[in-house]
Amino acid sequence: MTDKSDPTTTRRGFIKAGIAAGGAAAAGAAQAGEPDPLITEVQDWASYTGDGVDATPYGMPIEYESDVVRRNVEWLTADTISSINFTPIHALDGTITPQGCAFERHHSGAIELRKEDYRLMINGLVDKPLIFTYEDLERFPRTNKVYFCECAANTGMEWAGAQLNGAQFTHGMIHNMEYSGVSLRTLLEEAGLGAAGDLKDKWVYVEGADASSNGRSIPMEKALDDVLVAFKANGEALRMEHGYPVRLVVPGWEGNMWVKWLRRIEVTNQAIESREETSKYTDTLEDGTSRKWTWEMDAKSVVTSPSPQSPIPHGAGPLVITGLAWSGRGSITGVDVSIDGGKNWQEARLAQPGDDKALTRFYLDINWDGSEMLLQSRAKDSTGYVQPTKAQLRDVRGLNSIYHNNCIQTWWVKESGEAENVEVS
Amino acid sequence: MTDKSDPTTTRRGFIKAGIAAGGAAAAGAAQAGEPDPLITEVQDWASYTGDGVDATPYGMPIEYESDVVRRNVEWLTADTISSINFTPIHALDGTITPQGCAFERHHSGAIELRKEDYRLMINGLVDKPLIFTYEDLERFPRTNKVYFCECAANTGMEWAGAQLNGAQFTHGMIHNMEYSGVSLRTLLEEAGLGAAGDLKDKWVYVEGADASSNGRSIPMEKALDDVLVAFKANGEALRMEHGYPVRLVVPGWEGNMWVKWLRRIEVTNQAIESREETSKYTDTLEDGTSRKWTWEMDAKSVVTSPSPQSPIPHGAGPLVITGLAWSGRGSITGVDVSIDGGKNWQEARLAQPGDDKALTRFYLDINWDGSEMLLQSRAKDSTGYVQPTKAQLRDVRGLNSIYHNNCIQTWWVKESGEAENVEVS
Incomplete structure (x- = not known):
């Protein structure tokens, strides 16, 4: 409880400790002995009462999350009517x-x-x-x-x-x-x-x-x-x-x-x-x-982060790989993740046991070495079905299909942490 | 598929059939032989394309649901800051x-x-x-x-x-x-x-x-x-x-x-x-x-409909009684419902098996005879605990408490279908 005697100084000390331990440099972090503007100027929330919260209208996401919305693809849907x-x-x-x-x-x-x-x-x-x-x-x-x-x-x-x-x-x-x-x-x-x-x-x-x-x-x-x-x-x-x-x-x-x-x-x-x-x-x-009559949605999965819209914001070290898996024929029993384009697979952790005909969240916690990855996920369902590669699907279905593409997706994650949609042979 | 030959006439026929079967009179339903304005004037949605849907901003509830929002109680919280x-x-x-x-x-x-x-x-x-x-x-x-x-x-x-x-x-x-x-x-x-x-x-x-x-x-x-x-x-x-x-x-x-x-x-x-x-x-x-240190939330339940803000809009006959149950000590194993102020109890149906420290939805489907009810629900949890009456709670805790009131709630449902918050002895 010593930090209560001189909170400003002590907190600054801990911020430095945190930086050293976590390896994540805070932008504009102060040098020892200088007032940290993050603390003295930004983190002033306790010095005033916040905004009142009106019961109505409907509670909206905070402004900083305004990019987390549905989006369309212009060339795909030129008209908002269809x-x-x-x-x-x-x-x-x-x-x-x-x-x-x-x-x-x-x-x-x-x-x-x-x-x-x-x-x-x-x-x-x-x-x-x-x-x-x-x-x-x-x-x-x-x-x-x-x-x-x-x-x-x-x-x-x-x-x-x-x-x-x-x-x-x-x-x-x-x-x-x-x-x-x-x-x-x-x-x-x-x-x-x-x-x-x-x-x-x-x-x-x-x-x-x-x-x-x-x-x-x-x-x-x-x-x-x-x-x-x-x-x-x-x-x-x-x-x-x-x-x-x-x-x-x-x-x-x-x-x-x-x-x-x-x-x-x-x-x-x-x-x-x-x-x-x-x-x-x-x-x-x-x-x-x-x-025709291909009603059931085959087992499928995708890594949602990292991915092209969700690059890795930090360098090498601990990294959470996460995604979604589902099957129209039952529940997800397992998801494998590959970081080398399908050569080797590791079993991901399911956040909860697979639920019938519902999404399942999976995680794989790795220590990223900072080199590029070909990131894939592969779902398995309660019927024993295993999500196929794109090549396997094409062998059966050719190249004319549009619907029911449940193939394994590949993200090329670069050393910079940015990712791209790619195909692997 | 006979209804396709003359949809207007045939649909009107079925609306009458529905009224006869369901017992719910549609306001302004037409007499036989007269054009039904519901069909000819209101239900014209297939004759034009609807509104386009913008991807952004965030999708909001439809205007007709604008009353389904959080609300406060003026005398309880005079200031929006607290x-x-x-x-x-x-x-x-x-x-x-x-x-x-x-x-x-x-x-x-x-x-x-x-x-x-x-x-x-x-x-x-x-x-x-x-x-x-x-x-x-x-x-x-x-x-x-x-x-x-x-x-x-x-x-x-x-x-x-x-x-x-x-x-x-x-x-x-x-x-x-x-x-x-x-x-x-x-x-x-x-x-x-x-x-x-x-x-x-x-x-x-x-x-x-x-x-x-x-x-x-x-x-x-x-x-x-x-x-x-x-x-x-x-x-x-x-x-x-x-x-x-x-x-x-x-x-x-x-x-x-x-x-x-x-x-x-x-x-x-x-x-x-x-x-x-x-x-x-x-x-x-x-x-x-x-x-003090009364951290755990005791097992509790409430009928959400019918209730004072959700009166019965129809007369006697099939009625869905529904509500929520929960326990901070584990999962809900059962909910009983009484329509006579706790004299007799019927076991409600849980929509899904009780989930640890999460809400459970319950339903009781009855054939309401149209007479007044004293509606109550009583939760049971995985520790064997049974939700108490208000009298039982007061015996132990007196009248000075504010927090941790998990007693059985009573709604007085009148013949009109309207409901009021009441106490039963």
Whole structure:
């Protein structure tokens, strides 16, 4: 407690001790005997009361974090009416994505619905066609679970080579939120599925209230499994751009099936073969044929830091390598990290045990020698699947694909600590 | 697919079907044969493209949700410099609290620190006093976990009787976020605890950089257990009012120990007996003596809906009763709900298994007969503890207490669906 006798002098002493121990030189640190302007001029917070905090409006990020926002890619989305805004995953930690910076993709703009005007129709092969108001939905038993939502086109620009310089742009069409809503099974059973006969070969066709409608067919087996009609994400109402007031949550399956502004669910005896599941969201192979019904998102991972938008700000020594891993088929059981482009692998530490169809945060703590690295991560899931290299994917799928690129990503980390998106052979 | 031939007519038919089935009359619903203005005039979203979505700035809640914000209580906090802003728990679902509406309590305003100016000192009985920059902290191994943070004064106004009419005000000094940071143990070990000798009777004294400093003593056993030096909440940087850029996270313990703008950690051989742990945050008993060192938050729960700010908008029939439960001593193992003021209890459904020192969401789905209810919830935790009634608490603690009121809350739900905060004997 000796530091209380002459705090200014003693603190300056400790700052020097800290510099010596940590190796991180503070800009403008004082010489011994001189007043340290950091202490005398900057760190004066205890000498006055801070700002009052107004209860309302909504609490915003501090001004210094104003670069931690969604961003788009100009050449990719020339018009904001049909656009993509990417999650700043390079700047986040943990697994939850705040709604305010959670990626969103819209095909015909974002529409504005009031809860009072909202209706959800269930029709087709049901015993009793129904229309639910928002208030009706709130009267059914609810469920809660964290799920990731990934656009099928995430990493799609990378098929042809390293294109986009930043994890936000290569892997940021993903978010991970805690959803509250009603099981789709509950609503289908309310309408009655007797009229549908044998459910094995039945489908539901789901569409949104916006001009794109973004209609998609979902096999009945999935519809009765874990699909949610959701009205809250991370506890709050959905943002307008995420489908306020109601969207579909299709755990583990590609994001375009998570229909926003959900207005209709039709039980059918076949897939509708809509535009969104024929001309789009199929994977064209080398021979010109296309894979379709590729709904599940394969296991995938990416190092979020260091990465092109999150360079190493210090020199050699202790370095935290961190990233995200996920699988649409189950939970993440392990992540390996390589610093030499895949020649050698080390097992990363999972921050928490893998959670079904949700993001998992991994860390690898290394003592960086300051030389360049080819940084990669490789996810493994509960089905035994291992994330492939880009070469392995191309062997099977050729070069024509856009969607479902889950290959291992490489960042070239230079001696300066800066990083670039590269391919390794 | 017959509805596609004449969608307007067919949809109107289904709206009538829905009304008949759900019993919820849509305001302004059309008579048979008349055009329904809801469809012809309001639900026109598919006839135009919606608004473009700008990538930046930060995505805000839709205008219709502008009442889901933190609020204060004027008579309780006359000045915003030393104030409390309560979480709108009555309007949220799930368990995660978004930072933008997560409760905050400050004693000397909220101060504005840049990461570059931030320093954390560890001194006292350590081998090597250290000062860490923000960047230094990012180089240590990180951990991630969801924890609740509850102010010791939460529900404190209710000792003397039912005072505040709304779950936001009676129980809203709580939030639940996923924290990312460095274990305090890691930093203490970096400074070296050899100088402290036997750690059994040692303490750490933690203080913030604001004028209140809000210093608190924490036993070494807890400091070396699960305490975090955190810099992210729900993936993002902390909000200014939550202690940007670094706060302490003391899982399960009262919120005032979660020091914001954390600047110093001193290893001591005794508790400092600061203002915040003597004249404040102690519980005065009937005989005038005070309990102190009451750090752990006892198991507690509250029904968030229906509640005074979240009345039942419909009549008798299916009703979702929901709320939150938590324990500072472990996980929630069960929640019972009573609709008759504690005479009879039903076991609620937990949305997910109870998570250690984190909020648990519970639901009870009932068929409400439309008569008045005295709605209560009762939490049970992994230590076997059962949340007490207010009478049981008063028997032990008298009427002088403010802090650590974890008694069972009662909402009187009237036939109209409106609710009031009441006491039952």
